[in-house]
Each structure stands twice: as C-alpha cells, then as structure tokens.
Amino acid sequence: MTTTITNSILTAQINHLGAELFSLKNNQNKEYIWDGNPDFWGKHSPILFPIVGTLNNNSFHYQGVDYHLSRHGFAREMEFTLVEKSATSATFRITSDAETVKKYPFEFELDLIYTLSKNRLIIEYKVSNTSNTAMPFSIGAHPAFALPNAFENYALEFATDESLDYYLLENDLISNTTKTISLHNNQLPLAYELFANDALILKKLNSNAVSILENSKPILKVSFENFPSLGLWTKPNAPFLCIEPWFGYSDTRESNGNLFDKEGIQILEQEATFESRFSIEII
Template identity: 65%
Template sequence: MKTVIKNTFLTATINSFGAELCSLKNKENKEYIWAGNSDFWGKHSPILFPIVGTLKNNSFHHNAKEYNLSRHGFAREMEFKLIDKKEDSATFSLQSTEETLRVYPFQFELQIIYTLDNYNLSIEYKVINKGNSKMPFSIGAHPAFALPGYFKDYSIQFDKEESLKYYLLENDLISNQTKKLETQEGQIPLTYELFKNDALIFKTLKSKSLTILENRNPFLRVNFNDFPSLGIWTKMNAPFLCIEPWFGYSDTNENSGNLFEKEGIQVLEENATFRSEFSIEVL
C-alpha cells in the first residue's frame, strides 16, 4: 500500500512495504528519488535495521546461540503498519514477530515518521526496546537520489572543511585500508571511478549535511545532524547517488560475533526509546 503526503511545495509517496520512501516531487513535478530501475538497483530508499551493512559470516551469537542475519537486516523486506496519517505526515510501525525473533532475539517496535515542512522532508526513526534486557542494534538510511543528467556534471559538498578519510570494503566487510577524498574548491566531483570498490564509508565526520550540485548549482541537501557515520554509494553507470546516514556499519574481520561488542553498535536499555532524525531538503 502506498501513502501520499503533501504540502504546498512537495509531495512524498511512501510504500508500506519497508516503509520505503519511493517518490519525492516538487510542485513542478520534478522527481528527486531514484525510480528503482532493477537494471541497476531495484530499491529507492530502504531502511537498514537492525544492522547496517554485513555481519562477519552473516551471523552473530547471543546467549550461546548463533543467529543468521543478512546484509542490512530485515526491516526493508517487511510490511509496516500505517498508524498515523495527516495531510503532511505519516507514521509507520514494525513490531517484532516470531519471524524476526528467529534471526534477532530482541523484542522491539520500529517507527518511521515522515513529515513535510516547506521544502523539507524529515524522516524520524524511533526504536523502542520492548524486552526485559538490553538490545543492541544499528539503524541507517539508504536514500537514492535521481541524477538524470551526465554523472560528471554533478558534485557533492560537505558543510565543513575536514580531512575526508573513508574506509574501503573488502568482501562486504570494513577493511583497515583507507583513502583520502580530495576536494576541489570545497567540492568533490562525482566520477564512477570513486565507487569502483563499492561504497565510501565514513566512520566519523565533522560535517552534518551534504549538498548535491548539478553544474555547480545546489539542488538538494541531506541534513544528518544526529548521525555519526555516513555512506555514499552508486553503481557503475547508474544515474543515482545514495547518501546514507548511519548508526553503525559493517563488521570488520576482527569482529567477535557478539553484537554488544560490535563497532558502532547502539545499546538500548529495557523499555527505553531511541530517536534520531535526518532530512532531505529541496533547494
């Protein structure tokens, strides 16, 4: 089921399957979200929960039992329930089930709240620990933004001057190898060569927003003040760019398999609630 929210300036469409944002248009009907062409990548903006990235051996252990959990977790492949709807906002909920408990033995509720405000779409994550013990989790966004022009005409700009060190992936895990991203007048021209080894993974950043420019003209900004980590990704020759605010990232080869010891993990006390928010701003 698809839900539409709108205001004077923007219209957003969210699919209840995965609570996934699948369209964001301005009043001139310009589309900002990738169409999900499966020739390149069949998704639009999946929600990554209860892990971000890949676990070592796609597994973890808890209380002497091993669990298998696939890349980016299961939320993106599950039906959410629409629990609140207004003209300019919608709230979706996913609760733990027998199915989720078989791969992730923690009771939870995950709420995704979409709200339009002028030229801004905010996406709030609300994670509620409904169990009687601590709950380890990661959560992240994976929005893909449509770039219909020539890829070389686009660039990105971080909001702060910093040394942009990113980590390389090896067999879907975080390696110890890093590279530095060089800027030109504060901007990074986009090339497919940048992504030949998969995503650019930034464990920490000073910047809390990232702007996409077309021919040096800003047209979209992602604000992620709450989020410590970031991924940037596309596929070879694909006309989109993913800007992905994260709490957590893939395992390293040194990971113990204990989620509580995982680098970047969040730990939520029993009956506690975690909140975070990022926004997509049309410029």
Template identity: 65%
Template sequence: MNTTISNSKLKASIKHSGAELFSLKNNQDKEFIWEGNPDFWGKHSPVLFPIVGTLKNNTYTIHEKEYQLSRHGFARDMEFELIAKTDNSASFSLKSNEETLKKYPFNFELQLIYTLEETSLEIAYKVINKGETQIPFSIGAHPAIALPENFENYAFEFEKEEILRYNLLENDLISNKTEILAAKENLVPLNYKLFENDALVFKTLQSNFLTILENSKPYVKVEFEDFPSLGIWTKDQAPFVCIEPWFGYSDTADNSGDLFKKEGIIILDVHQTFHSKFSITIL
C-alpha cells in the first residue's frame, strides 16, 4: 500500500513498506526522488533503524548475549501502520513485535511523520521507549535525490565554510583514515571519483544544510540541523546522490560489540521519546 500527500506546490508518495518516501514531485510533475532502478540501487529513501551502517561481523551484544543485525537494521524492510493522515501530512508507526525482539530485545515504537509545507517536505522521527530498560539505538535517513542531467553538472554548496573532513570506510566499517573534501568557497563539484571508496562519512559538520546545484543554480536543499553526522553516497554512473543525516554510523574495526558502548549510539531512558527531523526543499 501507498499513501500520497499534497499541497499546492508538491506531492509526496510513501510506501507503507518501510514507511519509505518514493516520490516527491513539484506541480510541474517533475520527480526529485530516485526511481529505485535495481540495476543501480533498488531503494528510494529508507529509514535506518535501530542501527546505521554495518556492525562488525553483523553482530552485537547486550549483557554479553549475541544478536545479529544486517546493515542499516530492519525497519526499512518492515510494514508500517498508517496512524494519521491529512491532505498534507501522514504519520506511520512500527512497534516492536515477536520478529523484532529476536533481533533487537527492546520494546519500542518508531514513528515517521511526513509533512509538506510550501516547497519543503519535513520528515520527522519519533522513537518511543515502551519498555522498562534503556534502549540503545541509532537512526538515520537515506534519501536519494534524482539527478537527471550529467552527474558533473551538479555541485554541493555547504551552508558554512569549514574543513570537510570525512572518514573512510574499510570493509563497510569506519576506519581511522580521514580525507578532506576539497571545497572552494563552500562549493564541491560532483564527480564519481569522490565515491570510489564508498560513502563519505562526516562524523561532525558545522553546516546544518547543503544545497545541490544544477548547472550552478539551486536545485534541492537538504537541512539536517538535528543530526550530528552525515553520509553522502552514490554508485558509479548512477543518476542520483544520497544525502544521509545520521545519528551514529558503522562500527569501527576495534569495536567491542557492546551496543551500549558503540560510538555514536543514543541511549533512550525508560518511557522517554526521542525526536529529530530533517527536510528536503525543492528550489
């Protein structure tokens, strides 16, 4: 099942499977979300929960008991319930169940709330601790912005001038090796060579948003003020780029496996609710 919301400027469509945004069109019917061609990447904008990235050996421990979780967690592959709907907003919920408890032994509710305002789509996350113990988790976004023109016609413009230091991935894990993304006056021209070693992982950034430029003109802005980390990724020759606001990231090679001690993890107290949001604005 799918749900569509709209206003006078935009129309967004969300799958109930994974509560995944798969279409964002302006009132000229131009599509801004990647189509999901599996020849490149068969997703559009999955939610990453209860982990972001890859665990060492796809394994973690809670109180010395081992559990397995695949890359980016399970929420993106599960059916969400539509719990509220207006013309311009829709809210989805995933609750812990017998299936999730085998992989992740915590009682939770994850909500995604999509809201259209003018030319922006806001995507809000709520994680509710429904149990009697603290919950360790990461959460992240993975929207793929469609780039219909030649990839090298695009550039990033970061909000602030800063040293754009990112960590390299090795075997899907975060390494201690870093490089600096070359920028001139906040601008980074795009080319596929930037991504030859997989995603660019920025553990911290001063910028709260970046703008994708198409032929030097503003195209799409992604705002991520609530999120401390950011991933940027594409595949070779793919006509999209993913701008990924994150809480947390892949394990390091020397990670202990204890999820409560994982770098970048959030610890949510009993009966508390975590809130975060980001937005995609069509320019």
C-alpha cells in the first residue's frame, strides 16, 4: 500500500512497507527521489532503526543472551500502519512484537510523520520506550536524491565552511583511519572517487544543513538541526546521492557487543519518548 500527501507545490508518496518515501515531486512533475533501480540500489529512503550501520559480527548481547541484528536494523522491512492522515500529512507506526523481540529485546513504538509545508517535506521520528527498562537505540535517515545529469555537474554546499573529517569503512565497520576534506566556499564538488571506499562517515560536523547544487545552482536542501552525525553515499556510476542524518553509526572491530556501551547510541529511559526531525526543501 502507498499513501500520497500533496499541497500546491509538492507531492510526496510513501510506501507502507518501511514507511519509505519513494517519490517527491514539484508541481512541474520533477522527481527528486531516486527511482530505486536495482541495478544500482533498490531502495529510495529507508529508515534505519534500531541501529544505524553494522554491528560487529552482526550481533550484540543483553542479559546473557546473544542477538543477531542485521545492518541498519529491521524497521525498513516492516509494514507500517497508517494511523493519521490529512491532505498534507501522514503518520505511520510500528510497534514491537513477538518477532522483533527475537532480534531486539526491547518494547517500543515508532512513528514516522511526513508533513508538507510550502516547499518543504518535514520528516519526524518519534520513538517511545514501552519497555520496563532503559532502551538503547540508534535511528537515522537514508534518502537518495536523483542526480539525472553527469555526476560531476553537482556539488554539495554545507551551511558552514569547515573541514570534513570522515572515517573509512572496513568490511562495513568503522576503521581507525580518517581522512579530511577541506571545503572551498562551503562547497564539495561531487566525484565518484570520493566514494571509492564506500560511504563518508562524519561522526560530527558543524553544519546543520547541506544543499545539492546542479551547475552551481541549488536545487534542494536537507536540514538536520539536531542530528549529530551524517553519512554521504552513492554507488559507482549511480545517478543518485544519499544525504543521511544519523543518531549513531557502525561499530568498530573493538566494539564489545554491549549496546549500552556503543559509541553514538541513544539511551531512552522507561516510558520516555525521543523526537527528532529533518526536512527536504525544494529550491
């Protein structure tokens, strides 16, 4: 099933499987979300929960039991329920069940709220801990934006002129190797060579927004004020780029398997609710 929300400027379509945004068009019918061609990458904008990235050995332990949790968690593979809908907004929900606790022994409720406001799509995450204990989790976005012209015609413009210190991945885990990219006038020209070693993992950055420029002209801006980390990713020769605001990231080889000790993890107390949001602004 899919749900559509629209206003006078934008139309967004969301698949109930994973509550995944798969289309965002302006009123000229221009598409901004990657079409999911499986020859490159068969997704559009999956949610990453209850982990972001990969665990060491794809597992963790809790109260003497080992659990297996695959990369980016399981929310993206679950059917969400549409719990509220208006012309310009839709709220989707999953809750923990007998299957999720086999992989992640905590009870939760997860809402994704999509809202159109003029030329912006606001995506809100709401995580409620319904367990009788504190709950460790990560959550993140993975939107892929269509870049239909030559990749080198595009650049990223950061809100702050800064140096980007990023960590290299090794077998999907964060290595101890870092590299630095210096921006020029806040901008990073895109080239596939940047992603020769997979994603750029920015554990911390000063900017709270990144714009995509096409031939030096901004076409969209992703704003993520409260997200501490960011991933940037594409596949070789693929006509898309992912801009991924995160709370959390992959393990290292030295990670001890205790989620409560995991670098970048969020700890949500019993009966507490976590909320965050980011937005995609069409320029």
